[in-house]
Amino acid sequence: MASGGVGEEVLRNKQVMLRDYVSNGFPKELDMYVTTNTVKLKVPEGSNGVLVKNLFLSCDPYMRGRMKPPTQAIYMDSFTPGSPISGLGVAKVLDSGHPNFKRGDLIWGLTGWEEYSLITVTESLFKIHNTDVPLSYYTGILGMPGMTAYVGFYEVCSPKKGEYVFISAASGAVGQLVGQFAKLLGCYVVGSAGSKEKVDLLKNKFGFDEAFNYKEEPDLSAALKRYLPEGIDIYFENVGGKMLDAVLVNMRINCRIAVCGMISQYSLERPEGVHNLMNLILKQARMEGFMVPNYYHKYPEFLNLVLPYIKEGKIVYVEDIAEGLESSPAALVGLFTGRNVGKQVVMVARE
Amino acid sequence: MASGGVGEEVLRNKQVMLRDYVSNGFPKELDMYVTTNTVKLKVPEGSNGVLVKNLFLSCDPYMRGRMKPPTQAIYMDSFTPGSPISGLGVAKVLDSGHPNFKRGDLIWGLTGWEEYSLITVTESLFKIHNTDVPLSYYTGILGMPGMTAYVGFYEVCSPKKGEYVFISAASGAVGQLVGQFAKLLGCYVVGSAGSKEKVDLLKNKFGFDEAFNYKEEPDLSAALKRYLPEGIDIYFENVGGKMLDAVLVNMRINCRIAVCGMISQYSLERPEGVHNLMNLILKQARMEGFMVPNYYHKYPEFLNLVLPYIKEGKIVYVEDIAEGLESSPAALVGLFTGRNVGKQVVMVARE
Numbered sequence: 254m255a256s257g258g259v260g261e262e263v264l265r266n267k268q269v270m271l272r273d274y275v276s277n278g279f280p281k282e283l284d285m286y287v288t289t290n291t292v293k294l295k296v297p298e299g300s301n302g303v304l305v306k307n308l309f310l311s312c313d314p315y316m317r318g319r320m321k322p323p324t325q326a327i328y329m330d331s332f333t334p335g336s337p338i339s340g341l342g343v344a345k346v347l348d349s350g351h352p353n354f355k356r357g358d359l360i361w362g363l364t365g366w367e368e369y370s371l372i373t374v375t376e377s378l379f380k381i382h383n384t385d386v387p388l389s390y391y392t393g394i395l396g397m398p399g400m401t402a403y404v405g406f407y408e409v410c411s412p413k414k415g416e417y418v419f420i421s422a423a424s425g426a427v428g429q430l431v432g433q434f435a436k437l438l439g440c441y442v443v444g445s446a447g448s449k450e451k452v453d454l455l456k457n458k459f460g461f462d463e464a465f466n467y468k469e470e471p472d473l474s475a476a477l478k479r480y481l482p483e484g485i486d487i488y489f490e491n492v493g494g495k496m497l498d499a500v501l502v503n504m505r506i507n508c509r510i511a512v513c514g515m516i517s518q519y520s521l522e523r524p525e526g527v528h529n530l531m532n533l534i535l536k537q538a539r540m541e542g543f544m545v546p547n548y549y550h551k552y553p554e555f556l557n558l559v560l561p562y563i564k565e566g567k568i569v570y571v572e573d574i575a576e577g578l579e580s581s582p583a584a585l586v587g588l589f590t591g592r593n594v595g596k597q598v599v600m601v602a603r604e
Numbered sequence: 605m606a607s608g609g610v611g612e613e614v615l616r617n618k619q620v621m622l623r624d625y626v627s628n629g630f631p632k633e634l635d636m637y638v639t640t641n642t643v644k645l646k647v648p649e650g651s652n653g654v655l656v657k658n659l660f661l662s663c664d665p666y667m668r669g670r671m672k673p674p675t676q677a678i679y680m681d682s683f684t685p686g687s688p689i690s691g692l693g694v695a696k697v698l699d700s701g702h703p704n705f706k707r708g709d710l711i712w713g714l715t716g717w718e719e720y721s722l723i724t725v726t727e728s729l730f731k732i733h734n735t736d737v738p739l740s741y742y743t744g745i746l747g748m749p750g751m752t753a754y755v756g757f758y759e760v761c762s763p764k765k766g767e768y769v770f771i772s773a774a775s776g777a778v779g780q781l782v783g784q785f786a787k788l789l790g791c792y793v794v795g796s797a798g799s800k801e802k803v804d805l806l807k808n809k810f811g812f813d814e815a816f817n818y819k820e821e822p823d824l825s826a827a828l829k830r831y832l833p834e835g836i837d838i839y840f841e842n843v844g845g846k847m848l849d850a851v852l853v854n855m856r857i858n859c860r861i862a863v864c865g866m867i868s869q870y871s872l873e874r875p876e877g878v879h880n881l882m883n884l885i886l887k888q889a890r891m892e893g894f895m896v897p898n899y900y901h902k903y904p905e906f907l908n909l910v911l912p913y914i915k916e917g918k919i920v921y922v923e924d925i926a927e928g929l930e931s932s933p934a935a936l937v938g939l940f941t942g943r944n945v946g947k948q949v950v951m952v953a954r955e
């Protein structure tokens with residue numbers, strides 16, 4: 254499909270568009286559609302953007318908030334119906350108007366859900382220097398979710414050896430890593446997840462001390478009492494709602510709750526009520542929310558910690574890789590029913 | 605009514621008894637009754653307790669929890685039906701089996717709701733050294749509620765000059781002091797309370813920048829937006845429930861919520877649901893519970909700060925003093941309908 258001279262190539266560009274805003278309810282595959290446009294493989298004259306070929310796209314729970322109408326958006330601006338959605342991804346630079354990036358560079362950061370993207374906001378792009386690990390890892394353990402686990406656990410939880418740690422959505426992109434950090438520190442670690450397969454992963458692959466399937470527990474508080482009879486020192490909160498209420502009645506004195514996410518609430522018209530907050534007083538507990546972008550200055554320090562762990566096999570990482578851009582709507586909405594096993598990635602192209 | 609030799613005096617001892625446990629609903633005057641027993645004004649042979657004459661009794665919201673049946677008790681053990689209830693108070697030592705206390709000493713701490721008490725647990729009694737302030741202050745500004753304001757504000761809120769502070773139940777024993785501490789530090793301070801009279805006190809006596817009657821605000825979030833259009837940096841939480849939900853949507857980035865109490869919830873069978881906790885993430889906010897008894901080692905440091913403020917008139921304190929033990933049931937239950945204006949005290953006897 255080349256046309257014009259070198260670097261003026263025009264190619265077909267498959268794109269994933271939002272059909273319409275999704276206020277409430279689970280998002281569905283049909284809320285997005287795949288279409289084909291064209292792209293010029295060159296940064297426009299005078300722009301300091303970069304033109305990239307997308308390799309891996311990251312499916313992240315916060316994207317649910319971007320599907321809502323602008324008045325209800327959470328975290329970030331809403332997507333625009335009829336335009337390609339955007340998200341984090343790993344990409345290769347094909348052309349660059351920016352002095353820090355050159356053709357051939359690998360980057361991760363905010364890109365479009367399409368084959369090729371012109372990225373004009375380059376401030377939040379990270380250059381990838383270590384390529385002796387799977388490139389897809391930069392959507393997960395070596396990207397935003399990895400940093401989330403790192404700052405959420407080490408900065409917000411104030412963890413100490415020997416403490417009792419509980420993690421919800423524990424087999425996911427963030428949770429599996431929090432659990433492994435906690436084990437490396439010498440904590441007792443319990444996780445919850447939504448299937449037998451995930452529970453097995455937690456216990457047999459990620460080294461959690463115990464794990465349970467929350468969908469099979471009619472009484473979450475009783476389940477927590479069973480697996481953590483001494484109570485909980487640290488709760489890494491990924492889901493919100495009833496699980497949070499159950500944790501609140503199972504806290505130990507000085508419990509810390511790192512409020513990372515509340516995925517069970519993202520699609521509800523009105524969030525569920527949480528009833529047991531009085532326990533924060535009784536247990537002198539701290540509950541603290543955080544947003545990973547505020548900690549990106551720690552990314553180099555994070556890589557220094559995690560890359561050796563990966564190479565030495567002290568930390569493992571499970572990904573769920575969907576093949577091809579066409580599979581991305583299903584992959585994204587699958588987060589909200591727990592279809593993903595480990596970090597949900599979409600492979601758009603091989604390098 | 606004296607009988608026997610010196611120090612063996614037997615006197616009538618009026619006592620306030622709990623009639624029966626009060627599971628749910630507002631406590632009522634009739635849940636207690638006043639009866640008369642006798643007391644020997646001497647510490648039993650071999651005991652290291654102290655025998656005191658009670659001067660002032662403190663009505664405190666946590667006492668609601670002690671009226672519940674043992675299975676539902678909050679904070680402390682339940683009272684025993686048919687026995688005198690206990691609480692904090694100011695008393696004079698009449699006889700002592702304890703080396704640290706002698707006849708004539710003034711103390712504050714846990715005592716009985718009666719004219720004379722034999723206190724056998726003396727570890728938590730404080731000796732009163734400064735008597736150039738009203739003695740009743742040791743139930744309030746110079747006692748447990750004062751310490752609560754002090755540690756809650758300075759230790760839990762991490763306050764900074766210029767920050768926007770909101771306090772609920774602001775005219776009460778704790779709230780009026782938190783507000784004045786915040787003003788002394790140079791914060792902008794807004795309080796809510798349940799009557800016009802209390803709102804006037806807040807603005808005209810305690811120097812709050814703004815105050816509002818929450819009972820006249822159908823939309824608490826709108827009220828907060830009106831009085832704190834820039835949002836809230838610090839919330840001193842005394843009431844819980846709907847007010848907390850309204851604060852959660854009006855937080856500034858890095859907001860801190862000191863969870864001191866949730867009085868609106870103490871009489872409910874099931875606490876209300878709080879819906880807006882997701883904002884903890886969006887605003888990277890911290891919510892932290894605390895219990896004042898854990899900070900009593902700071903009491904001397906606290907007195908050094910507050911006594912001069914009182915003497916220089918930089919801090920004022922409003923008390924609501926009910927006269928006579930007979931008035932104590934009504935005074936106590938009045939806390940839960942907001943009958944008290946300022947710190948609720950019962951005067952049992954003049955020194």
Ligand SMILES: NC(=O)c1ccc[n+]([C@@H]2O[C@H](COP(=O)([O-])OP(=O)(O)OC[C@H]3O[C@@H](n4cnc5c(N)ncnc54)[C@H](OP(=O)(O)O)[C@@H]3O)[C@@H](O)[C@H]2O)c1
Pocket residue numbers: 313314315397398401422423424425426427428445446447448451491492512513514515516517518543544545546588589590591592593594595596597885
């Ligand atoms: N604060 C931040 O800066 C930040 C950054 C990144 C992520 N987060 C948050 O961290 C959490 C985890 O993200 P992630 O990327 O690691 O996602 P993930 O765990 O890989 O995927 C989402 C998982 O959530 C679980 N889930 C979905 N609906 C649920 C429900 N109703 N109740 C309980 N669990 C449910 C599912 O697992 P099951 O099969 O176990 O149900 C699903 O696989 C999310 O809440 C996300 O928003 C926050």
Ligand SMILES: NC(=O)c1ccc[n+]([C@@H]2O[C@H](COP(=O)([O-])OP(=O)(O)OC[C@H]3O[C@@H](n4cnc5c(N)ncnc54)[C@H](OP(=O)(O)O)[C@@H]3O)[C@@H](O)[C@H]2O)c1
Pocket residue numbers: 534664665666748749752773774775776777778779796797798799802842843863864865866867868869894895896897938939940941942943944945946947948
């Ligand atoms: N964590 C600790 O260590 C500790 C120590 C001491 C006290 N506390 C807590 O601090 C809070 C204040 O105690 P305090 O001694 O200063 O009591 P207080 O404010 O002097 O008296 C209680 C006041 O609460 C208000 N109130 C009652 N029911 C309410 C409702 N449903 N909604 C809103 N406000 C209501 C009333 O004032 P209005 O007229 O304004 O409604 C009432 O006057 C309480 O929650 C208490 O449990 C905690």
